[in-house]
Amino acid sequence: MNSKKHSESETAGAVAGIIAEIASKGTPGVGPAVALTISAVLKSVQIARIKRMSETIEIAMDLMDVGLEIFEERAAEYDSRLELLAQVLETATHTTMPEKIRALSKILAHGFLDDQDGIARARILAAALGDIEGPHIRVLALLKSEPHPRPRHDS
Secondary structure (H helix, E strand, O other): OHHHHHHHHHHHHHHHHHHHHHHHHOOOOOOHHHHHHHHHHHHHHHHHHHHHHHHHHHHHHHHHOOOHHHHHHHHHHOHHHHHHHHHHHHHHHOOOOHHHHHHHHHHHHHHHHOOHHHHHHHHHHHHHHHOOOHHHHHHHHHHHHOOOOOOOOOO
């Protein structure tokens, strides 16, 4: 978890450096105001992503009924749990759907409470959930609400 935050802060630092370079050198077509706008947007995105990761972990801890210390111990028990955590947090950073955050939290909690086989199942579910977005959910809901076709009886 700390390496994830460290890597994001390194990325943010690198992006900030690039923006500062663009603004200071007066890159053709990119003025200082645009560079500042880009910087503000990137900072907002970074904050929102960190909040989603935090929310995912907090919900998972609530579902597991554990505190942060126990959560961290469980994460460190198996490399596969650390990979599950990284996978879930990466997916959480790229969604704005609260339902998806809750589903990811539930997958994470189950993976942290289960054995190696359960962790493997959780990773498969996390990968599948990573590919599902709003339009997919609407189609699935529509399919679920449609009446089942009745067999035709040809007489």
